[in-house]
Amino acid sequence: MSTRLPEVVKLKISAERFLKVLRQLSIDYVMIGGIPTGFYGQPRFTEDLDFTTDPVAVAERFPELTQELEQKGFILTSNRPTREKLKSIVSLRFVDVRNRTLIDLVPHPRGFIWDPEILKRRREQKLLTPNMKIWCVSLEDLIMMKITNGEPQDLKDLEKIVSRRFDEIDWSYLRRRAQQFGLKKRVDEIHKRFNIT
Numbered sequence: 001m002s003t004r005l006p007e008v009v010k011l012k013i014s015a016e017r018f019l020k021v022l023r024q025l026s027i028d029y030v031m032i033g034g035i036p037t038g039f040y041g042q043p044r045f046t047e048d049l050d051f052t053t054d055p056v057a058v059a060e061r062f063p064e065l066t067q068e069l070e071q072k073g074f075i076l077t078s079n080r081p082t083r084e085k086l087k088s089i090v091s092l093r094f095v096d097v098r099n100r101t102l103i104d105l106v107p108h109p110r111g112f113i114w115d116p117e118i119l120k121r122r123r124e125q126k127l128l129t130p131n132m133k134i135w136c137v138s139l140e141d142l143i144m145m146k147i148t149n150g151e152p153q154d155l156k157d158l159e160k161i162v163s164r165r166f167d168e169i170d171w172s173y174l175r176r177r178a179q180q181f182g183l184k185k186r187v188d189e190i191h192k193r194f195n196i197t
Helices: 007-024 034-040 057-072 116-121 139-149 152-168 173-178 185-194
Strands: 029-032 046-055 074-076 090-097 103-106 122-128 134-135
Touching: 007 046, 007 057, 007 074, 007 090, 007 103, 007 122, 029 034, 034 046, 034 122, 034 139, 034 152, 046 057, 046 074, 046 185, 057 074, 057 185, 122 152, 139 152, 139 185, 152 185, 173 185
Parallel strands: 029 134, 046 103
Antiparallel strands: 029 046, 074 090, 090 103, 122 134
């Protein structure tokens, strides 16, 4: 009789193996998606893992990256993109064949510009277990991604994050990032709406 692992255990096991490959290849990463959203806002169920990485490093080391991931039991679910395609591709999906965990590698997420400031602002957080630290997207960069994506779930997440973390948000940084995407007015509206002091 086989035993089914709880989802969070599966996510942890897959994350450890996946991130080991990124570290081994010196590819910087930041966790994005449902897990950081739950950490900053209200926890919600997620079945996958989402990481953004330095897109230049991924393009340069993609053959090596996919080879190492395949050896660890991760399979790319699409055809291998060309080096040229990797310069603009939004997301690559991998499946951990050992426990069926989905992992999205997102070199070009909307509302996110990979630069030294991203690395400086990311935070090591214990997101999956009390003993496992993962580089997590900053609060402000996550908010910018939610605003840019603008899907119904993103807007619900945004409400919970901003209402819970209003006083922790670096509004000057968020406005500067929003300016890069032509969304400063939207950030100003959110600040006004939630500023109840």
